[in-house]
Amino acid sequence: MTIYLMCFILFLVGFYGVITKRDLVKIILSLAIMGYSTNLFLIIFAYRTGAHYPILEKGTSVTAMVDPLPQALVLTSIVIELGITALLVALAVRLYGKYKTFDITKIRRLLG
Amino acid sequence: MKSHDGMTLIVKTVTRLSVWLIILYGLYIILHGHLTPGGGFGGGVVIALAFLNVLLAFGHKFTGEWLKIPLLEKLESGSTLLFMLVGLLGIFYAGSFLANYIIKGSLYHLFSAGTIPLLNIIIGVKVAMSLFLVVWVMAAFKIEEEEEQ
Amino acid sequence: MILPLLIIVPLLTAFLITFIGGKKDTAAVILTLFAVTILLCMSLYSFIITGAQTQTYQMSAWAIPYGISLVLDPLSGFMMVMIAIISFTSALFSIQYIRHLQQDWKYYALFMLLLTGMNGVVMTGDIFNLFVFMEIALFAAFGLVAFGGKAEEYEAAFKYAVMGSVSSTIILFGIAVIYSATSSLTMSVIAQRLPLLDQKMVLWVGGLFMAGFGLKTAAMPFHAWLPDAHSSAPAPISSMLSGVLIKALGVYVLIRFFFNVLGAPRLFLTLFLVLGSISILVGVFLAIGQWDMKRLLAYHSISQIGYILLGLGLASPLAIFGAVFHMFNHALFKSLLFYNAGSVELALGTRNLKHLGNLSRILPVTSGTSMIASLSISGIPPFNGFFSKLVIIIAAIKTGHPVYALVAVVGSLLTLASFMKVQRYGFHGEKIIEKTVNKVGWSMNLAMICLAVLCLVTSALIIPGIREAIMDPVVNVITQKSQYLHVVMGR
Numbered sequence: 001m002t003i004y005l006m007c008f009i010l011f012l013v014g015f016y017g018v019i020t021k022r023d024l025v026k027i028i029l030s031l032a033i034m035g036y037s038t039n040l041f042l043i044i045f046a047y048r049t050g051a052h053y054p055i056l057e058k059g060t061s062v063t064a065m066v067d068p069l070p071q072a073l074v075l076t077s078i079v080i081e082l083g084i085t086a087l088l089v090a091l092a093v094r095l096y097g098k099y100k101t102f103d104i105t106k107i108r109r110l111l112g
Numbered sequence: 113m114k115s116h117d118g119m120t121l122i123v124k125t126v127t128r129l130s131v132w133l134i135i136l137y138g139l140y141i142i143l144h145g146h147l148t149p150g151g152g153f154g155g156g157v158v159i160a161l162a163f164l165n166v167l168l169a170f171g172h173k174f175t176g177e178w179l180k181i182p183l184l185e186k187l188e189s190g191s192t193l194l195f196m197l198v199g200l201l202g203i204f205y206a207g208s209f210l211a212n213y214i215i216k217g218s219l220y221h222l223f224s225a226g227t228i229p230l231l232n233i234i235i236g237v238k239v240a241m242s243l244f245l246v247v248w249v250m251a252a253f254k255i256e257e258e259e260e261q
Numbered sequence: 262m263i264l265p266l267l268i269i270v271p272l273l274t275a276f277l278i279t280f281i282g283g284k285k286d287t288a289a290v291i292l293t294l295f296a297v298t299i300l301l302c303m304s305l306y307s308f309i310i311t312g313a314q315t316q317t318y319q320m321s322a323w324a325i326p327y328g329i330s331l332v333l334d335p336l337s338g339f340m341m342v343m344i345a346i347i348s349f350t351s352a353l354f355s356i357q358y359i360r361h362l363q364q365d366w367k368y369y370a371l372f373m374l375l376l377t378g379m380n381g382v383v384m385t386g387d388i389f390n391l392f393v394f395m396e397i398a399l400f401a402a403f404g405l406v407a408f409g410g411k412a413e414e415y416e417a418a419f420k421y422a423v424m425g426s427v428s429s430t431i432i433l434f435g436i437a438v439i440y441s442a443t444s445s446l447t448m449s450v451i452a453q454r455l456p457l458l459d460q461k462m463v464l465w466v467g468g469l470f471m472a473g474f475g476l477k478t479a480a481m482p483f484h485a486w487l488p489d490a491h492s493s494a495p496a497p498i499s500s501m502l503s504g505v506l507i508k509a510l511g512v513y514v515l516i517r518f519f520f521n522v523l524g525a526p527r528l529f530l531t532l533f534l535v536l537g538s539i540s541i542l543v544g545v546f547l548a549i550g551q552w553d554m555k556r557l558l559a560y561h562s563i564s565q566i567g568y569i570l571l572g573l574g575l576a577s578p579l580a581i582f583g584a585v586f587h588m589f590n591h592a593l594f595k596s597l598l599f600y601n602a603g604s605v606e607l608a609l610g611t612r613n614l615k616h617l618g619n620l621s622r623i624l625p626v627t628s629g630t631s632m633i634a635s636l637s638i639s640g641i642p643p644f645n646g647f648f649s650k651l652v653i654i655i656a657a658i659k660t661g662h663p664v665y666a667l668v669a670v671v672g673s674l675l676t677l678a679s680f681m682k683v684q685r686y687g688f689h690g691e692k693i694i695e696k697t698v699n700k701v702g703w704s705m706n707l708a709m710i711c712l713a714v715l716c717l718v719t720s721a722l723i724i725p726g727i728r729e730a731i732m733d734p735v736v737n738v739i740t741q742k743s744q745y746l747h748v749v750m751g752r
Contacts, residue, residue: 011434018427027423034430038437045441055149058220070440073389075153077433080396084426086246087403091419093253098412109413189279196273208322209265 003044010037024092024102028085035081039074046070118171127169134162142236146225152232156239163244172251181248188241195234198227263307264318264331267341268381270296270303275373278366289366290356296373297345297352300380304345308338313734315748317386325750326450332386332749335734339585340383340513343592346715347504348376350708351497354600357702358497358607368408368495375401375501379509386749388436389446392429395477395510399425402506406494417493424486428476435469438462449749452522467529470518478511480570481540484563488547491562492555496603499555500596503562508588512569521738521745525576533574538665540567541672549679554602554612554687557679558595561638564672565591571669572653577660582736583652586722590645593719594637597712601631604705605687608697614683618692626706628688630713635684637716639677644716648723 014037017030046067052060054068092102099107118124138158145151167175198210205213210227217224274296278289307316315334319325333341352372359365378398385391403425407418440446442462443454455463472483479487487507491499519529544564551557569591572584604627605620606612621628637644640651650673657666721727738745 011430015427018423024419031423031426031430034427038430038433041434042437042440045437056219069446070437073436073440076389076393079153080393080429081426082243083400084396084422084429086250087400088419088422088426090250090253091403091407091415091422093250094407094415095412095419097253098415107416109416185282186280189276189282192276193273193280196269196276200269202321203265206322208319209269210321212321 004041007037007041007044010040013037022104024095024104024107027104028088028092031088032081032085035077039077042070042074042077118174119169123169127165131162131165134165135159138162138236138240142232143222143229145232145236146228147220147222152235153239155232156236157243159236159240160243160247163240164247167244167248167251175248181245184241184245187237188245191234191238191241195231195238198231198234202227262318263303264316264333264384265320267300267303267307267384268331268377270299271373271376271380275370275377278370278373282366286365289369293352293369293373294356297349297376300376301345301349304338304341307333308335308342311335311338313737317749325447326445329390330386330447330749331384333384334738334745334748336513336516336585336738337383339589339735340509341380343589344376344379344383344505344509347501347592347596348372350596350600350711351501351504353704353711354500354603354708355495355497356704358603358705359495361607361699362409362495368405371401371404371408372498372501374398375405375506379505382509383513386448387446388439388448388451391514392432392436395432395514396429398506398510399429402490402498402502405498406490406502408495408498409493411493414493417489421486421490424476428473428483431469431476432473435466435473438469439466442466448517448522449746452524452743452746453750455523463523463526464528467519467523467526470515471529471532474511474514474518475536478507478515478566478570479563480511480536480566481543481563482536484540484544487563488556488559491559492553496555496599496606499559499603500599503559503599504592504596507562507566508569508592512566512573512588515570516573516739520573520740520742524742530574530576533570534662534665535574537567537570537572537574538668540564540570541668542567542675545672545675545679549675549682552614554605554614554683555599557614557683558598558602561676561679562591562595564676565595565638567672568650568653568669571665572656575653575656575660575662575665576740577656578736578740579659580653580656581739582728582732583649583656585735585739586652586732587646587649589722590637590649590716590719593712593715594634594644594646597630597634597709597716598638600705600709600712601627601634604701604709607699607705608701609694610698614686617687618690618694620688620694623694623697624701626709627701630709631688632684633713633716635680639680640673641677643720645719645722646716648720652723 011034014030014034017033018027021027021030048064048066051064051066054065095107096102101107138155141150141158142152142155145155163179166178202211202213203209212226212228214226216226274292278292281288311333313335315332318331320329320331359368375398378394378401381394382391382398385394403418403422406421407414439451442458443451445451445454476483491503494502519525541564544560544567548557548560548564551560569584569588572580572587602612604624605617608624609617633644637646640647650669654666654669657669722732
C-alpha cells in the first residue's frame with residue numbers, strides 16, 4: 001500500500017509543478033514527472049512477489065510470471081510521452097524566439 | 113559559429129571508433145526483438161543515439177554532409193508506409209489487418225515468429241530516423257534563431 | 262471488412278503526403294480530397310448498411326479477450342458520419358484558405374492524422390487503444406493549432422498541449438486502475454467484470470475519467486484552454502476542433518464509458534447535469550462580452566457542450582435523443598460559423614466585430630450562411646438547433662427537472678442575444694465596406710453552402726418516421742446499457 005501511496009505523491013509533485021511553476025522548461029519537466037509516476041504505477045501493480053520475468057527462454061519451465069501487458073503499455077506510453085515532450089520543447093523554443101523569455105507570466109498575449 | 117564545429121580531438125576519435133559499435137548493438141537488439149527484451153523501439157533508439165553522438169562530437173555541418181538528411185526523411189515516412197503494407201497484406205492472406213501470415217518457424221530461432229521480425233526492423237528504422245530528425249530539426253532552429261540576432 | 266479501412270485510409274494518406282512531401286502541394290490537396298471523399302462514402306455506407314446491427318473486427322485475428330477489437334455499432338457509425346461530413350467540408354474549405362500559409366502539405370498530413378485519431382477513437386473497443394488514438398488526434402491538433410506560426414498561436418498551442426497531456430496522464434492513471442481491478446482492457450470484458458467488484462472502484466475510475474475526459478470535453482471547470490486553442494487555430498481547424506474533436510474525444514468517450522461500460526451510475530449522471538447546466542450559463546455569459554468573432558464562437562462551444570451533457574445527464578430516451586441530435590447539429594452550425602469567421606478574416610484581415618460593417622454586398626454567401634447558422638445555433642424554428650434544444654427542454658420537464666429546463670431556456674435566449682450582436686455588428690452594420698484584402702474562393706463558398714443546406718435538412722430528423730429509422734438505433738445503444746457487452750461478446 002505504501003508504495004502505491006508514494007507513487008500517487010510523485011504524481012501530485014508533478015501536478016504541483018505544472019500548476020505553480022512559471023518557467024516553460026520546468027512545466028515540461030513536471031509533466032514528465034507526472035508521466036513517470038503513472039508508468040511506475042503501471043509497473044508496480046504488475047509485479048507479483050517471487051515471479052519470473054515474462055520471457056520464455058530455452059530450458060526454463062514456465063512458472064509464475066510478472067504480468068507482461070502493463071510493461072507493453074508502459075513502453076507505448078513512454079513513446080507517447082517522448083513525442084509530447086519533443087513537441088512541447090519545440091513549442092517552447094519557438095515561444096522563446098518570439099517573446100525572448102521562458103517566463104509564463106510574460107507570455108500573455110491571449111486573454112485566458 | 114565555433115561552438116557548432118564539434119568537440120575536441122579526443123572526443124572525435126572515440127566517437128569515430130565507437131559509433132559503429134553502437135549501431136551494431138542497435139541492429140542486434142532490433143533483429144533479436146522477438147527472442148529477447150528489446151525490439152524495434154529499443155534498437156531504434158540506440159541507433160538514433162549513435163547518430164546523435166556524431167552530431168554532438170562533430171557538429172551540425174559535418175553530420176549534415178555525412179548523413180543525407182532528405183534520404184532519412186524519405187526513410188522515416190517510407191517505413192510507415194511499409195508497415196501498413198505488411199499490415200494490409202495480412203488482410204489479403206489471413207483475413208485480418210496485421211495478421212501473421214508467414215510461416216512461424218520454431219521457437220527460439222532467429223528466423224521465426226512470422227512477420228514480427230520484419231515489423232521490428234521497420235519500426236527500428238522509423239524510430240531511429242524520427243528520433244534523430246526531431247533532435248536535428250530542433251538543433252537547426254536554434255541556429256536560425258541565433259542568426260536572426 | 263470495412264472497419265479497419267476507415268482507419269487505414271486516412272493514416273495511409275497522411276504518410277503518403279509526407280512521403281511525397283517537398284513542393285508538391287497540389288498532390289497533397291488531391292490526395293486529401295480523394296481520401297476525405299472515400300471516407301464520407303464509406304462511413305455513410307457503413308452507417309446505412311449496419312442499421313441496428315453491430316459489426317466487430319478483430320485486429321490481427323486474435324480472439325476477444327486477447328486482441329484489440331474494432332466495434333462499429335450505430336453510435337460509432339453516427340459519430341463517423343458526423344466526422345466525415347465535417348472533415349469533407351473542412352478539407353474543401355482548406356484548399357483556398359490554407360494557400361496563404363506556406364508548406365501546406367504539412368497541414369494536410371496533420372489533418373489526415375487528426376482524422377485517423379478521431380475515427381480510431383470512435384471505433385475501437387479497447388480502452389488503451391482508445392488512449393493511443395486519442396493521443397494521435399491530440400498531437401495533430403497541437404501541431405495544427407500552432408500551424409500559422411504567430412506568437413499567439415504558439416502560446417495557445419503550448420497551453421493546449423500542457424492541458425492535453427495533463428488530462429492524458431490522468432486518463433492513463435484511470436486505465437491503470439481499471440486494468441488492476443479487472444485484468445482486462447477490452448471494454449466489453451470490463452463491463453462484464455466491474456459489477457462484480459467493490460463499488461468504490463467505480464468511483465475511482467469514474468472520477469479519474471470524468472476529470473480526464475472532462476478536460477477534453479471542455480465542460481465548465483475544465484474549459485480554460487478551449488477559447489485560446491480554438492480561436493488561434495486556422496479556421497478550418499477551428500471547425501474541426503470545435504465541431505468534432507471535442508465530441509469524438511470528449512462526449513463520445515463519456516457516453517461510451519459511463520453508459521456502456523459503467524452502466525450509468527446515478528452519481529455521475531447528476532454530475533453531468535450540474536456540469537452541463539453550469540457550462541451552458543457560464544459559457545454564454547463569457548461569450549456575450551467578446552468582440553473577437555472566433556473567441557465568441559469558441560465560448561459558445563462550451564455552452565453548447567453543456568446542452569449535450571445536460572441531455573445525457575437526464576438519461577431518459579427522449580433526452581438522450583436530444584443530446585445526440587444536438588451533438589450532430591452543433592457540429593454542423595458551429596463549423597459553419599467558424600468558416601464564416603475564417604472567410605471574413607481572410608477577406609478583410611480582421612475578425613474584430615468592431616471593425617466589421619455591412620458585409621452583405623461584398624460577401625453575400627458568407628453573410629447569408631452566417632445568418633442561417635446564427636438562427637440555427639440560437640434556436641429559431643425551421644432550423645435544426647431549435648428542434649434539438651426543444652427536445653432537451655421537453656425531456657427536462659418530463660423527467661421532473663424544471664430548473665434545468667429553465668437553465669436551457671435562459672441559455673438559449675442569451676445565445677440569441679449574442680448572435681444578434683454578431684449579425685448587427687459583423688454582417689449588417691452601418692459601416693459600408695467596399696474592398697476586400699483577399700477573395701473568398703469558390704471552394705470556401707461551396708463548403709459553407711453545403712453546411713447551410715445541411716442545417717436545414719437535418720431538421721427532418723425530428724419527423725417521426727425518419728427519426729425512428731435513423732436516430733432510434735443510436736439512442737438504443739446508449740439507453741440499453743448492457744446491450745453493448747452482449748453484442749460485442751456475442752460474436
